[in-house]
Amino acid sequence: MRLLQLTPKPPYPPKDGGAVGNAYFLEMWNLAGWSAFCLTMSTFKHPYDPTYPTPVPLEAVPVNTRPTPWGALQNLFSAEPYHVARFRSSAYQHALSKVLHTYQPDLIQVESPYLTPYITAVSIPAVYRMHNLEWQIWERHAAETSPLLRPYFRLQAERIRAYEAKSLFAYAGLLPISEKEADWAYQAGYRGPMETFPFGLEIEKYTAPPLGENPPRLGFLGGLDWLPNQQAVVWLLEKVWPAFRRRFPEAELSIAGRNCPRWLYRYADSHTHILGEVPNALEFFHRHEIFLSPLFSGSGIRIKLIEAFATGRAIVATSIAAESLTFQDGVHLHIADTPEAFLEAMSLLYADPVHRQQMGAAARQLAETHYDRKVLLPRLKAFYLRVLAS
Structure with a gap:
């Protein structure tokens, strides 16, 4: 099996939970003996370090995701979440087209809802790894932030919630990290292949x-x-x-x-x-x-x-x-x-x-x-085969 992973930040070095969660699948794919390639964004907050060794081929595309007051203000007149606009990149789209042509994956795994627009016109089946509920993060941020910023954060949370629910239907399968995410996806109407799949350790x-x-x-x-x-x-x-x-x-x-x-x-x-x-x-x-x-x-x-x-x-x-x-x-x-x-x-x-x-x-x-990877791996294999069969 040939797998392509799309990530909004480099999985290596695995310095934070998001990077560790992305690296987890590359390591699981290696454990299974599958071919893997990672196409990642390199951003101001999470720059790619070319000196760090990676277990699979990886290409990093510089993308400017830096939020700005002007960008946030302009977004008030748009229906989409500000985060989606920040992660839109013609350079990343071009790199993806090249990788699809040269690597020819059997399956694509997307690690962020904000990368969904990149796979909507792709014929290769894609699965979405639901690391969390993004809208919930911003809803909780709104509750904790200053009264001045609270209305803006609540607006973004509402937009992200609607966007996340709609995005689910672009995927041939879902990999929610827990039952909470799985239940939300089901309530949103998703009925495709879905496997609750926690993070695992060696x-x-x-x-x-x-x-x-x-x-x-x-x-x-x-x-x-x-x-x-x-x-x-x-x-x-x-x-x-x-x-x-x-x-x-x-x-x-x-x-x-x-x-x-x-x-x-x-x-x-x-x-x-x-x-x-x-x-x-x-x-x-x-x-x-x-x-x-x-x-x-x-x-x-x-x-x-x-x-x-x-x-x-x-x-x-x-x-x-x-x-x-x-x-x-x-x-x-x-x-x-x-x-x-x-x-x-x-x-x-x-x-x-x-x-x-x-x-x-x-x-x-x-x-x-x-939470043992060796216990979890057979479930992952079975899920991917279900997606490809469907």
Whole structure:
């Protein structure tokens, strides 16, 4: 099978969740022994690094997706979402035409709804990987942003919702990342081949050290240039951490992630460690027995939570952080959506080493049964064959 992947940003280096999610399929295709080619956009925010090795042939097309006040204002007089206009590129369209002619794929996989216009006139069947619900991200942004910007964000969320629903019907098949996205697609009227397909790990590369250390260390790991993560960290540091420290004065919390803004370092003290980017995520998980994910916006699956499962960590997360995952509350992680509930869940795990160990073991077992690439690959093969047969 020959597969062509279209991405709005380079999958390599896999520095953030979006890139990791795109690289995931290239690696799965390699695992299956299929031929793969990636046509990606290189943007101001996510430039292509030609020195980084890639496991498959990749072509990067420079595209100017930079938002501007004038562009945003002009878009008020258009019916389409501003994001669709930003990702429109004649250079990318030309590159796609060349790749289709020279590579001749059997199937195209599109990794963003904003790339849908590129495949509407293509005769080769295409599938859409639903990483999240884009409209939901912007709806939640609107709720969190300033009153001045809120009406504009709500308008964009409404337009994106209508656009996403219409875009589904351009595809011969859908690969939603969770049941939430699958349910939405079905409610929107899509009845073609669809396979709910979560993100998976090479589980054998993730070790799960025992959680016996007392006192345990607490940690947060996520890209700190992403607004939902910034909001999550500030909420944790201001609404939960002071009360937790009053209960457990010896406790230590580490905040790690790439592109840490300077203002975040003002929260640092002898027990609150603002680490910025760490060289090895696996080591970070091993050094922190309790993993925290207090997200209140964003959409899609949280890869760091799956990694926390795989490393057998004890976890406290909000409903939004865990909304696309398979789990049992109180067994694989604790769900907490208020400062008081988050504090109590953290306290329970911190004070009870037996509960920590039980939760960590259950989390690891969940990763092995639901998020192992070797377990998931046969489902992916069967789905692609269904699409090609239809």
